[in-house]
Amino acid sequence: MSAQLSPTPLLRAFQDSYQDLVRFIARRTGSTHDARELAHDTWLRLAERTESEPGERPPPEPAARAYVYTVAENIAIDHLRRRQRGMERFASASQDADAEAGAAHDHSTHDIAERLSHRQALDAVDAALRQLPQRSRDIFLADRLEGTGHAELAERYGVSIKTVEREVMRALDSVEAAVHRWRGDTAPVRTGRRRALSALLGVAGMGVGSTTLWQAWRQWIPSYQSTLATAVGRVRTQTLPDGTRLSLDAASRAEVAYYATRRAVQLLAGSVFFDVARDETRPFVVAALGHEITVLGTRFEAALQDGDLRVAVESGQVRVRSSSGEERVLGAGDSVRIDASQRFTTAHLGEAVAVAPWREGWLDFHHVPLGEVVSRLARYSPRPLRVEPDAASLPVFGRVHIAQAGTWLRLLPGSLPVQVWEDPSIPHAIVIARRSPS
Template identity: 50%
Template sequence: MSALPLEAFRDSYRELIAFVARRTGSRQSAQDIVHDAWLRVVEAGPAAQTSHPAPRAYLYTVAEHLVVDHLRRAARTSERFDSAFHDNTVGMHAMGQDVAEACLQREALAAVDAAIAALPERCRSMFLADRLDGESQMAIAAAHGVSVKTVERDIMRAMDAIEAALHEWRGDAAVQSMPRKGRRRALSALLGVAGLGASGSLAWRLYQSQVATWQIQLGTATGRQLTQPLPDGGSIALDAQTRLDVRYYGTRRYVQMHHGAAFFSVARNADAPFIVDAGPARITVLGTRFEVALDAQGGVRVAVEEGRVRVQNRGRDGDTADASDGWELTASQTLDWQLGQTPRRDSNPDEVAAWRNGWLDFRHEPLGLAVQRLARYGQVPMQVAPDAEHLTIFGRVRIADARSWLQLLPRSLPVVVREEGQGAARRITIARRKAQS
């Protein structure tokens, strides 16, 4: 029998995954659907496989039908089980709640509002500036003429009062003996039971700022890349060996980068800034395209493809410094920030996040950092000896040809490249070449 449709599946696999992922918004679902499409083609038998004049079109048609079925099932499931809110004015009946439950939710909101109103004026002002306006504790302390410790104490006092009010509303036993550790997360969980309706309420505004409405943890393995669609139409492309957390709140979109590199395509939303915390930096945008890359030493590099990006020092405990501090980057600009050093802003004529297209660009980059980036794609560990890690390199490397690049490296730098060990102990070492005596 002819195997043309199956050959088309093999040759078009990656494109088909991308095609289905754009329709479903999930790469995992796309892989499942494409595999189901392959099974359908196999089960159709030789007659169907050989009779279709355009095997590729036939395969895409089968996948398209499966996508439609998948979306219909998802819609029916959503209608039965969806409990997520959609905007500030969502009604209780839209959430599938009865009148009694709606009254209970409003009572909880009233309890939180009353607790906030009963706070001393300074304490209330500091708490709202911290939780609603996102001001740093350093800036709050300066505005009130007090120490940062005083600000921390007053914010904790306000959180205690709100937590006690919600526990009292729920009828819980006394909570004075509960540990303070994790209080911020506990407050978010308690607000979660009181976060529906009453758009003018302070409790509702706290809910929007504290409780995530959508979140996901993303990670990639060695040599693997991933593109994740976002619920607002944006996307994040992850380089190999990258890990980050994404959380959407009513008033902000937040990403915590742990390691690796990512390219962000951010849908514009002036009411919900997009914030990325990476190393010493906090990057804030409204809608743009940019890359953030962390190195093994905790340094960070920000490169802008289009739009404007604001970079600030995260400061102590993750709080940003005063809003007047920081750096604004525009298209084709970069900021390199190594721990303990002054950030360096520069123009960037190269392609932003070239790894998306299989390349790495090195512009006077220390050899140690360059090899760390290459190591994300190879199964054999690589290391640079201390005497060679500060040598600088300039050029462009195709990721697929990294091994050839390493072999040619001694022609441009005074180094030797050695491959040592076998099996799991195998590794590549780059050391400075000793001068001939």
């Protein structure tokens, strides 16, 4: 009977959107075969509506397309719920091991497809947020994820409450448009109050469990992000939202991202001393050169130097895992160096040796090659420094006051068989080479 219906706005919208609709349903269910069957069910539902309400005023074309997608989404949700209930009954009733394994596999496949769908949606939202100005993005995330009040945000950013509201609405419009693009439809014309982000990413918005997706959002999308950097000769201390304090040495750079379940830092250059606020629900992880340092709350330094990673602990415990999977657990006074060949070199600093002495304006060197020493001093020197290969391996013992590093270099020939001069080919450059035998 339905097959004899003349085209209506709803059925025309279905026909015009059929291929996109099948792909839309396939993303929800993880199965192209199921998507075609569910698309057919969608057509039947639309046809039944047309038959049962022949005198109803037809919706305009844009609304018809949105209605088609809504019907298809509800049918896909019902399909997933039935399949879930069927698997649960099967698992509870069956005693056959092979059948149980097959059900577990089907369930796992569905879970993977659903997680992929979640991630695709979140990637679309994340991309939309990244295109916003920094202030708009920060205000939106603070408002929607942290629950910060508009008055507090207005004071924090030095703007009016009305401006905060506009920034939130601007970001929400961008997010909603991204979700509709991901779904394959067009964002409706704004006619009323904007929905909360949790509703937008929930059942009505995407056809998946809102709690699951909201938790995925909080896990994958950072609530706080910042890039910290220092110039040559400059140090900096930054307090993070949880009270953690980062002290950056000169010529250092790190990227910080806080998520619901973890706090992450990517060390890109130089040295950073971490005074980590304890939070057992969110481990603090520092990544550098493919290695990972994991703590809950402690004080330690992570430093990059000539392709090596060095970690030194002042208090607490730190777990260091190399990119090859090897691990070490360090306590107070312990240090480790991981070189380019993944080799661990551990040591105990002793009570007389400070961790990150550059915070107090000093550098300590104990049997450190001169080439590495000069590379370290270069972070503070406005003049280029160069060590010739014949002198680079000479061992250095001693303490250097950073503010007097230039004087220390000039006096170096008194303690090592080297000579120091200015290179006329490079303006103001200082060169250190092994002294010729007399």
